[in-house]
Amino acid sequence: MNTTPVRPRFYCRLVRLSSAPGRASRHAEGCADCRQYFLASTRLESALRRDAVRFAPPAPAGLERGIMQAIRDAAPAPARSHSRAGWFAGVSVATAAAVALAVILVPHPPRVQPAMAVVKSPAPEVMVQGESFSTRLINAVVPPAATLVAAAPLQNELDSVYSDARSALGFLALNFLPSSSGLIDARSGQIGAKG
Amino acid sequence: MTLFSHSPAEEFPLTPEAPADEAALVRDTLGADPRAFEEIVRRHSRRVYNFLHQFTRHHQDAEDLTQQTFVKAYQNLHRFDCSRPLINWLFTIARRSALNHFRAAKSWESVPEDAASEAPSPAHQTESRDGTENLWAHARRILSPREFEVLWLRFAEELSTEETARIAGLTQTHVKVLVYRARQQLMKGDIPL
Numbered sequence: 276m277n278t279t280p281v282r283p284r285f286y287c288r289l290v291r292l293s294s295a296p297g298r299a300s301r302h303a304e305g306c307a308d309c310r311q312y313f314l315a316s317t318r319l320e321s322a323l324r325r326d327a328v329r330f331a332p333p334a335p336a337g338l339e340r341g342i343m344q345a346i347r348d349a350a351p352a353p354a355r356s357h358s359r360a361g362w363f364a365g366v367s368v369a370t371a372a373a374v375a376l377a378v379i380l381v382p383h384p385p386r387v388q389p390a391m392a393v394v395k396s397p398a399p400e401v402m403v404q405g406e407s408f409s410t411r412l413i414n415a416v417v418p419p420a421a422t423l424v425a426a427a428p429l430q431n432e433l434d435s436v437y438s439d440a441r442s443a444l445g446f447l448a449l450n451f452l453p454s455s456s457g458l459i460d461a462r463s464g465q466i467g468a469k470g
Numbered sequence: 471m472t473l474f475s476h477s478p479a480e481e482f483p484l485t486p487e488a489p490a491d492e493a494a495l496v497r498d499t500l501g502a503d504p505r506a507f508e509e510i511v512r513r514h515s516r517r518v519y520n521f522l523h524q525f526t527r528h529h530q531d532a533e534d535l536t537q538q539t540f541v542k543a544y545q546n547l548h549r550f551d552c553s554r555p556l557i558n559w560l561f562t563i564a565r566r567s568a569l570n571h572f573r574a575a576k577s578w579e580s581v582p583e584d585a586a587s588e589a590p591s592p593a594h595q596t597e598s599r600d601g602t603e604n605l606w607a608h609a610r611r612i613l614s615p616r617e618f619e620v621l622w623l624r625f626a627e628e629l630s631t632e633e634t635a636r637i638a639g640l641t642q643t644h645v646k647v648l649v650y651r652a653r654q655q656l657m658k659g660d661i662p663l
Contacts, residue, residue, distance in 0.1 A: 292650045315657055320625055322605050327626030330604040332523050334516045335533050342511050345537040346544050 291316075493552040500547060507547075511540055514557050517627070518564050524606070524622055525568050525615075535571055539564040558629070561637045565619075609656060617652040620645055 287309050290302045303310040335341075498506035518539055523532040542563050543550075550559055606626070610618055616638075623634040624645070635645045 292646060312657075316653055319653060319656055323609075323621070323625040324628070326605040327622075330606060331520050332529070332532075334519050335529060338519060338533060338536065339508075339511050339515050341533065342515055342537050342540045343508060345541050346507070349541050349545075 287312075492556050496547060496550060496552055496556065499544075507544060510556065514560055515540065517557060518560050521561060521622070521627065522564055522568055524610075524626075525619070526571075531571070535564065535567050538567045538571075542567065555633075557627075558633050558637060561623070561627070565637060605656075609652070612655050613652050617648050617655075620648040621652045624649055 287302070287306060290299050290309060291312060293299075299309070299313060303313055492510075495506045495510050499510065515536060519532055519536045522535045522539075523529070526532045526535065539560060543560055550556065606622070609621060613621065620634055620638055620640070623629050623637060624631070629637070631642050631645050631649075634640075635642045638645065640648075
């Protein structure tokens with residue numbers, strides 16, 4: 276079977292290489308060499324397919340059993356893919372936890388009119404019971420927050436703010452003012468502390 | 471012209487989709503159903519074994535590599551894209567397993583190009599004259615390993631050019647060139663078709 280006695284033209288080679296059925300058939304209609312080539316090529320492909328089946332080696336006995344045994348010996352169960360629902364649930368739980376933590380840790384602002392909180396409204400007995408129940412529930416769920424509020428009265432809050440401001444001033448003086456001036460004590464943040 | 475009516479490009483779509491029940495089997499396996507993966511093994515193990523046997527030419531090596539292929543597939547099944555045929559993914563794993571297996575022995579990819587195209591032995595010439603020779607055995611002798619691999623995927627496994635390129639890690643143009651060269655080589659020979 277010698278289908279290419281002469282070297283094919285460049286366009287013929289291009290058509291044979293591309294194997295696009297439409298272009299090949301159009302070209303082959305007017306090119307006897309290519310028609311012969313494609314006929315031989317089709318016969319070759321059929322023979323390759325035929326021989327792949329005909330000469331396929333017999334699978335060894337117990338191939339499937341051996342594979343399953345190898346999987347049992349070597350592999351843990353396949354990891355489940357992270358589903359979208361699972362990811363969403365995880366993010367939701369993490370967000371809820373972050374919000375709860377923020378509520379517990381962030382100090383509450385001092386009350387401007389504390390007297391208003393202690394004024395009892397003339398509510399009926401049911402409302403009073405409901406209020407006490409909700410208070411107990413909140414204390415049970417977030418006891419640290421309740422404790423924090425009780426232990427940090429207005430004076431303590433003001434002292435903390437004042438202390439923070441003094442530290443910030445000291446930091447600024449230490450870093451941005453010349454140390455030889457001696458006008459500002461870096462640690463205490465007080466003007467003229469060195470005297 | 472009926473000559474082109476059986477073009478592989480027409481028979482096999484360029485963007486193949488996996489059968490729906492195959493995707494279900496994968497999902498069932500991920501859902502810890504042991505029978506689902508057994509069914510996958512039952513469907514594809516022979517093809518994978520045959521594919522590996524073409525390159526190893528050794529029953530025991532091919533069997534071991536087939537086991538390795540399915541173990542790796544089982545362990546990494548969550549990474550499989552269910553929209554594609556499972557067999558293509560298995561071929562990719564099998565090919566890499568075979569390459570790793572032979573890397574130490576340097577007996578497949580590193581075979582010199584001219585070593586594969588040596589003149590056939592007298593016994594093979596006799597076989598060929600009798601018309602009993604396997605065309606694939608002849609192809610293995612005269613083609614480079616890469617040409618043989620591409621030709622096998624393309625015509626024995628009947629994969630499209632795109633699928634073959636994906637498995638072999640080549641471009642589609644490269645696959646077409648390799649198939650063209652392999653065809654030319656085979657058509658030069660005196661093989662009865």
